[in-house]
Amino acid sequence: MNQSGVTLLELLVTITIIMVLASVAMPLSKVSGKRAREIELRQELRTVRAAIDAFKLDWNRDGDLLLGPLCVNNKLTCKETSSVSGYPKSLQTLLEVKLTGEQATVKGATLKRYLRRIQVDPLTGKADWLLRCFTDPPDASSWCGDDVYDLASASPEVALDGTKYRDW
Numbered sequence: 001m002n003q004s005g006v007t008l009l010e011l012l013v014t015i016t017i018i019m020v021l022a023s024v025a026m027p028l029s030k031v032s033g034k035r036a037r038e039i040e041l042r043q044e045l046r047t048v049r050a051a052i053d054a055f056k057l058d059w060n061r062d063g064d065l066l067l068g069p070l071c072v073n074n075k076l077t078c079k080e081t082s083s084v085s086g087y088p089k090s091l092q093t094l095l096e097v098k099l100t101g102e103q104a105t106v107k108g109a110t111l112k113r114y115l116r117r118i119q120v121d122p123l124t125g126k127a128d129w130l131l132r133c134f135t136d137p138p139d140a141s142s143w144c145g146d147d148v149y150d151l152a153s154a155s156p157e158v159a160l161d162g163t164k165y166r167d168w
Contacts, residue, residue: 031160038159040122045168048129048151051094051114052087058112059097060086070112074100083147085134091118091127091148123155123165130154130166 059082060068068086071078077100081093088094094114118127129151133144153165 034160037122041153041165042168044119044122045151045153048091048094048115048119052148052150055082055088055094055114056086059088062086070097070099076100083134085147085149087134087147087149088114089147091115091129091131091151093148094118121153121155123153123157126154128154 056068058068058070059078061071061078061082061084063084066072066075066078068078068082071082071086077098081089081097083089095116095118097112097114099110099112120127121129130153131143131148132138132140132150132152133146134149135146136144136149152168155165158164159168
């Protein structure tokens with residue numbers, strides 16, 4: 001009688017090969033997931049920083065000297081929304097600024113938007129960014145609260161390249 005089947009030795013060899021392949025694939029999948037979150041973080045930082053820069057161009061001022069084109073045309077709004085250095089007073093300011101000058105009446109535009117929403121930090125899953133003022137040193141541990149010059153991730157983790165996410 002001819003019986004077909006798998007011997008115990010063949011079964012053990014197959015299981016061993018599968019375990020070796022799985023042990024190689026697990027770290028690769030963790031690294032690729034972390035790399036994807038890092039790419040997303042860089043994109044979110046780039047988006048918000050570009051909005052801050054665009055705001056600064058439009059609403060720039062040096063104390064009481066109004067320099068930016070929207071600041072000159074919307075004097076009251078300028079002092080309410082921008083700090084003495086011309087940066088937004090908060091991240092919320094980037095969502096909408098109400099225009100009060102002649103642009104609002106002539107062109108019919110009453111709002112200026114720099115962001116559609118406050119971006120979410122892909123590492124923490126929340127919009128809990130660390131903020132920095134124009135007057136703060138680069139390694140400041142707390143926000144002065146006057147304006148938003150820059151932002152960083154609140155994640156205490158270390159990136160794949162060995163740097164801290166807070167330093168990006």
